Amino acid sequence: MRGRGFAYGAGSIVNAIATFKGASFALPLKTEVFVEFGEDLKDVSGEVEGGGNPFLIEFCVREWIKRFGYNGGAFVKISSEIPQASGLKSSSAAVNATILACMNAFGVEMSAVEVARWNAEISLKAGVSITGAFDDAITSLVGGVVISDNKKGEVLKRREIEREVQILIPEGKVESGKVDVERCRSIAPVIEIAFDMAMKERFEEAMLINGFPYCSALKLSTEPIIQALREGVRGVTLSGTGPSYVAWGEVRGWGKYGRVIKSYVNNRGVMKYEES
Structure with missing residues (x-):
């Protein structure tokens, strides 16, 4: 089974670390993920185009396999226009794109909020986020300006704005x-x-x-x-x-x-x- 997914980076309006409430806006910088599952594969292996650590995308696919009880492994590859560890939400976009690629491979449907909540859970477990960054995850998925409560995993407001x-x-x-x-x-x-x-x-x-x-x-x-x-x-x-x-x-x-x-x-x- 094969699947593809992509998601966008974002910029901050209000960082959620201090209060668990944040606001951000989507950018057109894109992250794309390809995943292939196989029962003949014993583990999950990953590759980052251009070099880099595939830990996060491998972790994400393993979480998918645990959740859906798949009896096999996978190969996952990521390419991204978003600079890593730069504050432009590269981790949120990577997890989103990986989840969407897995959804595409398995024919599973989830809402944007469901994907973002699972993204936050995975990001916390993987240690790449302090609050789970639900706000960044949902903005990466739905675009525009999004204001969120990270503790509740809720969107408080979304607006489209030309800037x-x-x-x-x-x-x-x-x-x-x-x-x-x-x-x-x-x-x-x-x-x-x-x-x-x-x-x-x-x-x-x-x-x-x-x-x-x-x-x-x-x-x-x-x-x-x-x-x-x-x-x-x-x-x-x-x-x-x-x-x-x-x-x-x-x-x-x-x-x-x-x-x-x-x-x-x-x-x-x-x-x-x-x-x-």
Whole structure:
């Protein structure tokens, strides 16, 4: 049995680590997964196109096999446009794409929320996320701007919005599962304000309020945010736990800090979001 699946990356509006409530927007950066199951295969093996560690996609397929009681193994391969450990939700997209590939192979149907909840469970078990990142998982699937409660695994609001996006990717990586959680939780009173702004659909203000305290908690530079503000861009923040930054608009001075990608808010998604 063979299957294919894909999912998208995302950028932060409000990081959920501090309060378990988050908001993010989908990007058109894509992750694709191919999986082949066989009863003659004794284990799960994986391959990352271009090199890398296949642990997460192998872990995900093993979880699928456990859940559905398949008597065999699998080969799984991933290719991705999303930089790893950069704050652009590469892990959420990888798990989503793997689940969707397995669904395709087995002919199984799930809703977007069901996939995102299972994604969060797998991400926690694999140790690649602190909150499970339900918010990032659902955004990766349905597109647009999504506001979520990670503890409850619920979508609070989804909106489609047209925005040009600029992504800054400095040197280095930050693995979400290894950040200082206590420092991030200490900024919760400020992040609550950012989340309130997001719920009021004042997304650019939410991004700005989110950015400075998380940079401080994670000991990352605020200079890219300052540069954006100097150029009149208000919707700017650290994405995830970094090291990437995202801005709704063009920041001409970002080139001196690292690689810059021009993008946009992706409203399409790979699954339909149905309000409950």
